[in-house]
Amino acid sequence: MAAQPRQGRSVLIRGDFVQTPTLGNLEIFRDYLLHTNESGIIVYFSPATDPTSLAILSTPACQNPEVHTNGTFILPTFCDLHLHAPQFLYQGTGLHLPLMQWLDEYAFQAEESLDADPILAEKVYEKLAHKLIEHGTSAVLLFGTIKTETNLILARAMQRAGLRAFVGKLSMDVSSRPSYKEASAEVALEAAQDFCRKCQELANGVVDDICLVEPVLTPRFVPTCSNELLSGLGKVAKENNFRIQSHMAESHDQVEWVRAERHAEDMDVFAQHDLLTPRTIQAHSSGKTPSPKKTNMSVISCNKAY
Numbered sequence: 001m002a003a004q005p006r007q008g009r010s011v012l013i014r015g016d017f018v019q020t021p022t023l024g025n026l027e028i029f030r031d032y033l034l035h036t037n038e039s040g041i042i043v044y045f046s047p048a049t050d051p052t053s054l055a056i057l058s059t060p061a062c063q064n065p066e067v068h069t070n071g072t073f074i075l076p077t078f079c080d081l082h083l084h085a086p087q088f089l090y091q092g093t094g095l096h097l098p099l100m101q102w103l104d105e106y107a108f109q110a111e112e113s114l115d116a117d118p119i120l121a122e123k124v125y126e127k128l129a130h131k132l133i134e135h136g137t138s139a140v141l142l143f144g145t146i147k148t149e150t151n152l153i154l155a156r157a158m159q160r161a162g163l164r165a166f167v168g169k170l171s172m173d174v175s176s177r178p179s180y181k182e183a184s185a186e187v188a189l190e191a192a193q194d195f196c197r198k199c200q201e202l203a204n205g206v207v208d209d210i211c212l213v214e215p216v217l218t219p220r221f222v223p224t225c226s227n228e229l230l231s232g233l234g235k236v237a238k239e240n241n242f243r244i245q246s247h248m249a250e251s252h253d254q255v256e257w258v259r260a261e262r263h264a265e266d267m268d269v270f271a272q273h274d275l276l277t278p279r280t281i282q283a284h285s286s287g288k289t290p291s292p293k294k295t296n297m298s299v300i301s302c303n304k305a306y
């Protein structure tokens, strides 16, 4: 059954609004009227003195808008473009370790515990959704875990809370933790497609404009994905026009690992497998990549974040 977003009351706000639609571009809307429906969707936004605005304000149900007076203004909510949902379990710990060691000692273990315990996953992801809302975030690009059902719990939690969420089931057929990886590239590919299908099914029965979750193909990063898996994910993305996310050139030890094991740079490996597309977001990319190629992908730069 589809997870329905929380229904609320319609909202009418009058005041000054500010947005930055592109880098370096600031737009200010002075004395505007914004109206949302009960699902939180903006259905009207125009100067408060326009005839249509005056007509809305004169209707009995809309006579008491929330008014923000001079000196205050209203901003759009935040979009978080790189969040590992399982790390909400242990945020802020283990930061003394280099990346590859930290993954082994903290991240993989926590993800495995969520995959083994759906009740814990439900609790953690419900809390995460509410924490995001508390901090003003309404859209988020998520890394989950490797188990399909745990990622569906994550997607349903976001949908119920009314958050727009792009949910990534991790694909990884190589791991330093033998109990936390997918059995083969073939198994991982089937699981990735199964998750995408089931995540898309969450939209069944939901009114189009409030279907908030979408699957994202998520090879964790080069060290945890065989060439066979990366190549398969590239094909699946192309055939289905799926979005893609991963990590690229995240830390010195990770870049050196890929050079030693794969005799290549991260960017070249992703490019070889058709994973750098206009619908790709690569986190970090903070190390130096000696052979940069022109792609249409997006880069989220967050040094020293995992």
Ligand SMILES: [Zn+2]
Residues within 6 Å of the ligand: 082, 084, 143, 247, 283, 305, 306
């Ligand atoms: Zn990350």
